[in-house]
Amino acid sequence: MWLHIDPRANEPIYLQIVQGIKGATAKGVLAPGEKLPSVRELATEFAVNHNTVAKAYQELERDNVIEVIRGRGTFISIEPSPTNREERLKDMRMSLSTWFVEAIHLGLTEEDFINLVRDIIHEWNLDREMSE
Amino acid sequence: MWLHIDPRANEPIYLQIVQGIKGATAKGVLAPGEKLPSVRELATEFAVNHNTVAKAYQELERDNVIEVIRGRGTFISIEPSPTNREERLKDMRMSLSTWFVEAIHLGLTEEDFINLVRDIIHEWNLDREMSE
Amino acid sequence: MWLHIDPRANEPIYLQIVQGIKGATAKGVLAPGEKLPSVRELATEFAVNHNTVAKAYQELERDNVIEVIRGRGTFISIEPSPTNREERLKDMRMSLSTWFVEAIHLGLTEEDFINLVRDIIHEWNLDREMSE
Amino acid sequence: MWLHIDPRANEPIYLQIVQGIKGATAKGVLAPGEKLPSVRELATEFAVNHNTVAKAYQELERDNVIEVIRGRGTFISIEPSPTNREERLKDMRMSLSTWFVEAIHLGLTEEDFINLVRDIIHEWNLDREMSE
DNA sequence: GTGGTCTAGACCACG
């Protein structure tokens, strides 16, 4: 399965689902047009409440990642077209900036940090190739 | 002042203080051994609850960024020696990985993302030079 | 064809059919007395469930837009004579009022809103002339 | 009170709250910066579940109508700056267009419809003046 | 005290 949930993590479960599905679509594990498990299927599969999954799906729909077709189910969007692009880019800058400071505190140099980022991307690509 | 608090931000205030102080020490605005304002001073200065500042100071002490000397006050640590290094690096990887996925969804390429990181570091350096 | 169905839209499919047929009769594309496709024909043509089409036809019959003649088929009503006129006018007022508030929130002035309405009517007339 | 809830209406309760608050801010009954009742206060006042109110507040926050300040409460936004403006304008056009067709079916002329809109705006202004 | 999240279980509209 392309999703992992840790109910004990600090990250809210519904956000773990959101990020898991975003990650899976970014990797191509979930292709545009593909059908997602129903809210209740996913809920029983991961032993969480169906409302939690529903909240995640609604968030994904607002972000144009998925599409709900009434009575038929939920599907990966054909054309993502992200919403609130500017705002989300700003949030990203803020967060990355904070993490960079954290890295400095952990004794990393600027080059170390960039290499860490490169490494993460590299690992992500390996992961993607494996899942193809 | 080397600290900015936005009570309306999503980031909890106590974390804003933590990150603000971490950022200031990383930039050299706050030097090792330097005395920090007392909990109550900082609280009145930024119009936040003193419990909030206290919580931030506790977090900073756990991270070895500051040292509390009873009866004397709070000071920037001489030797940081970060705690939980491995765990915090892991958190950083996770978060950066999540942000990378977000970037992909916003239409950025891998190079775009690395350039964004470079840009953030560059900006941070400019900021640091100005504050010297 | 005088009907367009988008299964991905928020609007329920059966309402899309209702409104499509109402629009077509209002434009004169469908003339009074004209025969409509059967439930099953329309259902296969637009690849929707025939229950969905049936529901739309029922709604249209209740609104006196169409008439079902047993064994012969379904026809556009000769004399519309709308039912529940008062109630439907009230619903319309409520909805338009809500949309006006939305317009204010989107930064439109009162004149902007009226001009928008004029524009919609104008466009609708162009559309009607083309389909003649 | 500037809010009316009808639990028996077709409109979901949380949307009634959303629209009620949008209407109140558009009328100036709720001024920028003003504090809203807490989620639980509003919930008990209108005898609905607090989750329902929370859902409404979250929707309003996404629309930049209100701002949540952690631990302090919820306030009307200083600068609204609507999100998804284009998309919402498109939705508005669609809906107004549909209502216009409905009006034609109810026997209204184009001028009648525009006058209805004018009337609604007029009534809204009277309402606003009364609440000042 | 504030809002945010989650569960359990229910009902509804739609297809």
Next chain:
DNA sequence: GTGGTCTAGACCACT
């Protein structure tokens, strides 16, 4: 069977 909404009641983080 699909998702959407609502209730009742619980726990948590933050101020």
